[in-house]
Amino acid sequence: MENGERSEQLDRLIRIAIPVGVVLALLLVWYLIVHVENIPPYILPDPIAVAGALVKDWPTLWPAFLVTTKITFMSLGLALLGGTVFAVLLVQARWLELIFYPIAVVLQVTPIVAIAPLILIYAPTTQAALLICAYLVAFFPILSNLVQGLKSVDHNHLNLFELYGANRFQTLWHLKLPTALPYFMTGLKIGGGLSLIAAVVAEFSAGSSGAGSGLAFRILEAQFRLNIPRLFAALIMLSVLGIAIFALTSFLSWLLLHRWHESSLKREN
Amino acid sequence: MTMASVSKTFSNGTAALTDVSLTVRAGEFVSLLGPSGCGKSTALRIMAGLGGVSSGNIDWPASRITSSGRPDGDISFVFQEPTLLPWRTVAENVYLPLQLQGISRKAAQPRIEEALSTVFLADFAKAYPRELSGGMKMRVSIARALATRPKLLLMDEPFAALDEITRQKLNDEVLELWKSNGLAVVFVTHSVFESAYLSSRIVVMKARPGRIHEDFPVNVGIERDADFRTSESYRLTCERVSHSLGAAMGGEGH
Numbered sequence: 001m002e003n004g005e006r007s008e009q010l011d012r013l014i015r016i017a018i019p020v021g022v023v024l025a026l027l028l029v030w031y032l033i034v035h036v037e038n039i040p041p042y043i044l045p046d047p048i049a050v051a052g053a054l055v056k057d058w059p060t061l062w063p064a065f066l067v068t069t070k071i072t073f074m075s076l077g078l079a080l081l082g083g084t085v086f087a088v089l090l091v092q093a094r095w096l097e098l099i100f101y102p103i104a105v106v107l108q109v110t111p112i113v114a115i116a117p118l119i120l121i122y123a124p125t126t127q128a129a130l131l132i133c134a135y136l137v138a139f140f141p142i143l144s145n146l147v148q149g150l151k152s153v154d155h156n157h158l159n160l161f162e163l164y165g166a167n168r169f170q171t172l173w174h175l176k177l178p179t180a181l182p183y184f185m186t187g188l189k190i191g192g193g194l195s196l197i198a199a200v201v202a203e204f205s206a207g208s209s210g211a212g213s214g215l216a217f218r219i220l221e222a223q224f225r226l227n228i229p230r231l232f233a234a235l236i237m238l239s240v241l242g243i244a245i246f247a248l249t250s251f252l253s254w255l256l257l258h259r260w261h262e263s264s265l266k267r268e269n
Numbered sequence: 270m271t272m273a274s275v276s277k278t279f280s281n282g283t284a285a286l287t288d289v290s291l292t293v294r295a296g297e298f299v300s301l302l303g304p305s306g307c308g309k310s311t312a313l314r315i316m317a318g319l320g321g322v323s324s325g326n327i328d329w330p331a332s333r334i335t336s337s338g339r340p341d342g343d344i345s346f347v348f349q350e351p352t353l354l355p356w357r358t359v360a361e362n363v364y365l366p367l368q369l370q371g372i373s374r375k376a377a378q379p380r381i382e383e384a385l386s387t388v389f390l391a392d393f394a395k396a397y398p399r400e401l402s403g404g405m406k407m408r409v410s411i412a413r414a415l416a417t418r419p420k421l422l423l424m425d426e427p428f429a430a431l432d433e434i435t436r437q438k439l440n441d442e443v444l445e446l447w448k449s450n451g452l453a454v455v456f457v458t459h460s461v462f463e464s465a466y467l468s469s470r471i472v473v474m475k476a477r478p479g480r481i482h483e484d485f486p487v488n489v490g491i492e493r494d495a496d497f498r499t500s501e502s503y504r505l506t507c508e509r510v511s512h513s514l515g516a517a518m519g520g521e522g523h
Binding site for chain 1: 319344345346352356366368369370397417
């Protein structure tokens with residue numbers, strides 16, 4: 001028993017130590033390459049210079065981080081709401097699906113980023129344009145996964161509900177939505193990642209400046225000024241944001257599914 | 270429950286049932302026995318009010334009929350699969366039919382407990398279906414069917430996927446339930462032995478098109494218990510059923 005406990009502790013230690021070790025090793029390799037090859041900091045700064053920039057430029061970068069975070073989460077939230085409502089409507093009424101299917105396909109296969117310039121022209125403010133772009137990109141994976149999930153209901157379960165005289169709303173609420181939950185979570189994870197990408201790309205094409213601009217603009221600006229350490233610092237903040245979104249959606253998925261769904265179960269045999 | 274000259278043709282033109290007339294009286298244990306494709310399951314679905322008939326009539330004289338033309342709450346169905354909702358605990362699964370009738374969880378609690386203890390699963394109320402064995406899942410499915418206190422229990426090859434030992438045990442339990450509750454059971458099966466053991470009446474069906482071959486009472490006035498399985502009267506019943514089934518199959522040149 002004690003052996004088992006010890007090996008479990010060791011296991012946990014290894015699971016933390018290895019990723020941390022890999023990151024540290026990569027940083028060391030980065031540092032060594034910069035110094036052995038004598039690469040100038042305006043091409044590739046070493047990790048220490050990047051850390052310095054992160055601290056020094058914090059007053060510029062932090063508000064930008066907040067702007068990007070806000071756009072990402074607002075668009076994701078709207079996409080969740082819109083995608084869910086729309087998916088439920090589509091599944092409830094066949095003719096609605098027939099009407100919207102071609103539109104959905106066109107919007108889904110067109111790279112939304114390509115219509116960002118148009119959105120920038122039509123939208124009242126740059127912020128609104130960014131929000132619309134990120135929303136459109138996150139909306140479709142959530143919609144199509146949820147539609148798929150709502151249609152994947154076991155026929156035996158449907159018979160069961162019919163037999164016990166369930167009405168449409170009961171069937172939706174007690175059967176279709178829980179069945180679709182794992183699909184919804186997949187859509188949410190994909191949508192979460194995409195909304196950040198879309199927010200960044202839309203900002204690249206918007207090229208807005210001044211107080212209300214996000215991390216993507218700070219990256220462009222740093223590139224123009226050859227302020228490469230700041231560029232790296234902004235990149236790190238973006239990837240921290242990406243990781244946070246991933247962790248949040250994964251945690252949410254675990255919270256809702258771990259008690260019953262196969263994807264969250266440990267295999268024991 | 271009465272079916273009068275019921276026929277059912279599927280949309281692809283297959284005649285699933287032709288001219289089937291069957292009356293199930295209160296307290297009967299009727300087995301529908303026959304080769305695959307003889308329309309046993311279709312007949313059962315029609316009895317439950319699922320899927321309409323092409324011609325003929327079906328009536329549930331003892332039940333209140335809902336606006337959708339189906340009997341209200343008096344019929345329960347046990348499918349081939351347990352069909353439990355994986356995101357609900359055992360107790361919540363048993364609660365489902367009551368919930369769909371609009372009964373609150375609190376008001377339903379005694380009935381849930383009663384149904385679970387009938388199938389010896391009172392200790393597993395909080396477990397999720399994935400934690401149960403195949404036989405236990407089937408028991409939960411039976412408990413769910415009992416929760417509405419039905420007058421007629423329809424079972425569609427409920428134990429076909431279980432091992433022989435579990436199957437015998439559940440057969441005994443179903444028999445016990447039937448004896449103590451006074452409900453009518455219609456039991457679809459492929460197995461001569463299962464039908465001979467359980468039934469008070471056996472309806473042998475023929476395939477292509479599905480129709481009734483023979484309809485006869487069995488085990489009249491015999492106590493069915495562990496001894497019955499090895500008794501001469503059980504053997505005679507099996508023989509009687511086998512011959513009937515053989516004749517039903519023979520008619521189509523197998």
